[in-house]
Amino acid sequence: MSVSPPEYVAVWPDDEPSVDITNKTLFTWRPEARELGAGAKATPEDLVALAQTGFLDEIRLLRIDEWAKKLTVIPGLPAVTSSLMSVLIESPKFDGWESLYALEHLEELTIGEKVTQVPDGLGRLKGLKRLAIKGRRIKTLPGDLATLPALTHLTIVNAGIASLPEGLGALPLEELQLSWTRKLKALPESLGECATLRA
Secondary structure, X not given: OOOOOOOOEEEOXXXXXXXXXXXXXXXXXXXXXXXXXXXXXXXXXXXXHHHHOOHHHHOOEXXXXXXXXXXXXXXXXXXXXXXXXXXXXXXXXXXXXHHHHOOOOOOEEEEOOOOOOOOOOHHHOOOOOEEEEOOOOOOOOOOOHHHOOOOXXXXXXXXXXXXXXXXXXXXXXXXXXXXXOOOOOOOOHHHHHOOOOOO
């Protein structure tokens, strides 16, 4: 990356087990993975300011961990929307689903266990290939999950769901992983028609 990181970005090389975090640190950056992690004090305005430095022009992955409770939305930034391929959300305070669903180039989305709901609108992510929902507090899935035309990998872990969308069989699913979904008693019949699903 040609742009040097601002002082509030801690660079975390992939071969390092940890990185020094100071009171000024708002974000962490893993250059090899092009992964930006939001710190506890990071706000949407801070992300906008960082984008204006040109530092985010090559971002691939954005992590909003559980302690990043001030980053409640993903600002509509050209640098982010054009290069961001993967998002991980674990913060229970994140409520900017509309901003997330506007990321049309997104290929991978992971929802962590602190999140309580994933509202409808997911179907707008037409390029989404991998979706992982690991929220034990999530009781229902978005109604338009079965309209994701590129979805090949779906992982649901430890979620309190009782059913899966009936239309899943029409998706190009290659892998469906269900773990610790005790309330789920049956699979949609349409999954039997999914020719791409690997055993």
